[in-house]
Amino acid sequence: MRIVCIGGGPAGLYFGLLMKGRNPAYDVTVVERNRPYDTFGWGVVFSDQTLGNLRAADAPSADAILDAFNHWDDIEINFRGRQVRSSGHGFCGIGRKRLLNILQARCEELGVKLVFETQVTDDTVYEADLIIACDGANSAVRQKYTATYKPAIDMRDCRFVWLGTKKLFDAFTFAFEETEFGWFQAHAYRFDDRTSTFIVETPERVWRAAGLDEMSKEDSIAFCEKLFAKYLDGNPLLSNAAHLRGSSQWIRFPRVVNEEWVHWRGNADGTETPIVLMGDAAHTAHFSIGSGTKLALEDSIELANSIGAHPGDLPAALQHYTDVRSIDVLRIQNAARNSTEWFEHVDRYTSFEPEQFAYSLLTRSQRISHENLRERDATYLSTFEDWLAHRSGIDRTPEKHSVPPMFTPFTLRGVTLKNRVVVSPMAQYSAVDGIAGDYHLMHLGARAMGGAGLVMTEMTCVSPEARITPACPGMYAPEHLTAWKRIVDLVHAQSDAKIGIQLGHSGAKGSTRVAWEGIDQPLDEGNWPLVSASPQQYLSGVSQTSHEATRDELKEIEAQFVRATQMSAEAGFDWLELHCAHGYFLSSFLSPLTNHRTDEYGGSLENRLRYPLQIFKAIRAVWPQDKPISVRISANDWVEGGTTPDDAVQIARAFKAAGADMIDVSSGQVSKQEKPVFGRMFQTPFADRVRNEAGIATIAVGAISEADHVNSIIAAGRADLCAIARPHLANPSWTLNEAAKIGYLDVTWPKPYTAAKSQLERNLERERAQAAANAGLSPQERAQRAEGTT
DSSP states (O other), X not given: OEEEEEOOSHHHHHHHHHHHHHOTTSEEEEEOSSOTTOOXXXXXXXXXXXXXXXXXXXXXXXXXXXXXXXXXXOEEEEETTEEEEEOOOOEEEEEHHHHHHHHHHHXXXXXXXXXXXXXXXXXXXXXXXXXXXOOOTTOHHHHHTHHHHOEEEEEEEEEEEEEEESOOOSSEEEEEEEETTEEEEEEEEEOSSSOEEEEEEEEHHHHHHTTTTSSOHHHHHHHHHHHTHHHHTTXXXXXXXXXXXXXXXXXXXXXXXXXXXXXXXXXXXXXXXXXXXXXXXXBOOOTTTOOHHHHHHHHHHHHHHHHHHSTTOHHHHHHHHHHHHHHHHHHHHHHHHHHHHHHHTGGGTXXXXXXXXXXXXXXXXXXXXXXXXXXXXXXXXXXXXXXXXHHTTXXXXXXXXXXXXXXXXXXXXXXXXXXXXXXXXXXXXXXXXXBOOHHHHHHHHHHHTTTOSEEEEEEEESSGGGOSSTTSOBSSSHHHHHHHHHHHHHHHHHOSOEEEEEEEOOGGGOSBOOGGGTTTOBOSSOOOOOEESSOOOSSTTTSOOOEEOOHHHHHHHHHXXXXXXXXXXXXXXXXXXXXXXXXXXXXXXXXXXXXXXXSTTSSSXXXXXXXXXXXXHHHHHHSOTTSOEEEEEESOOSSTTSOOHHHHHHHHHHHHHHTOOEEEEEOOOSOTTOOOOOOTTTTHHHHHHIIIIIOOEEEEOSSOOSHHHHHHHHHTTSOSEEEEOHHHHHOTXXXXXXXXXXXXXXXXXXXXGHHXXXXXXXXXXXXXHHHHHHTTSOHHHHHHHHHTOO
């Protein structure tokens, strides 16, 4: 096989040596535009796991790399004059030049041809069976075949400069400094016995405000030296980018994503040559989560493995490579996006105390969770949990364990929840004539006894025409008040949970069948007229078309919300939520996708907010002042031209000013054209933004399914409560079960259930011990142990 690697960075060199090492008969050439041993940048970072992958792929080069690495376990965060340290992170740093030298030497040892000082502008000069395009984030090869690769390049907001210093840091160090222009941050780590990398980063607006866009290179380095002087101990900052001048050394990070990774080039003889993207040409991941070098080396390993697993079938090997790596890279890039956005918006978190600021930084990518931090550094996490619990009014006694964040109390107005878990409002379609009956008594009662701090009703409708389906509950008739009071009284008598009611109006999404008979499908008969902010048809060609609400109808609906609120107070509910999300009536005013009015209720966001705020103020006036009201919003319509997270912050600020206590931050379900990006805790970043930009408490929702998720969200200050939906359908006692899973035993169970508590805890403890015992066994040994043969 004839292989040409265009680009002599880590990807090209490593793939070249791997392929030559596997088959010395291969003809492998690496072409590099720079001179031998030239490089730019300072150090790169790998995790311990990456080092293990390198050793399995090529032991000689891995040994040389390991000999040159500087290893550390600690991360140190410097913020507002305080230092916070967490250990157990397992990083290694190596100079980029040293790494390339090792890979170059290994290539030469194996017989890989290294061609330097050659800029490839025409790949067709190479007759090869396989061409690797690993010529960097600004790949000329990728640009040439852009119609195939379909790259998407997102230039991120922060400017950064990659410097070095002779100050030797003994931990991966983050330093944050506030200036009159805004916040700057440094990422620093030692990579050899003489030098450390020192990256300085700040948002574009801050960079320009500080005048760095007009400074010389020397002046901008002097600016950074002065700003971070207390961390440098008199050592200067160094630049090895002699070819750059002035502000050009400050760059923005390009997030590179390609739709395709392989282009088949047609040759004059009728054959085709695959040109495969690798490394930064294929993808980038922000330096704040790890090294693009790591991804490049792992690309090389996977492609070499794929070729080895598909002998004689290069198309199949390349398909396998792209299938595997595109998924792995997407995971990394999603985490990198979270991390990048955290650093782009440091000012969102600078009101935090140093303890919580550090925790937020450590968990910013959502890849490191609460329990993962416990595995890395139990002492750090226990200390942090005690600090967080103390803020909630809990001080640990010597004989007790630290209190996990999800089990700290939370108070709004005169209502205190025993923990941070909410049973999310979930439509059950089980009411008759709007009456919540025995089913609701059982459903909500069981979940109240299951350990959650707050149990919410499903959307309860303010009129018969406000219902989604004929089986939805209401609060508009005397019998509804009686039925709900029965349930509220049960929850209060049999549990220490609080119970809240969510009031809403279906708008254009009403008059439909129950979910299991066709979700969002109109009734076969007995339909009622639909009303919304503007005429719309939720399911094109299927749903009824709603009409635009008249002024008289708006007054009538406002009166209906007021009546339902008064009845809810009489029923004894502890909490009220106003439903302004998911395309229902009040949501239809907020979203530009569904509000096309030309009166004072349409047009600008300020106008679109006018009617929902009018409703909110009316219900706040009649709801008890010592009880909270939350508002559910859709923070992202996931449709071009719809509500955005920026809008959500403005919406939250408006409701806060009107007297709202909390925002329940959901997204979507406004338009069937939506294209949401799903994943675990995928809506939590919206709650984070609203909480920390609008300055109001939030509820996080969406794919939160473990205690670990809840603990991470609450501890990081991303939300104040977590609403759990489907897991509560599967297990009414989800909260009690999760407490036992994480080994937190200081949870009160309903007295009739206490016999089950110790048994569950013992069973889960045995499972944990068994898992630990099996961790080092082979699959065969685990199977034998399960069968009792060993």
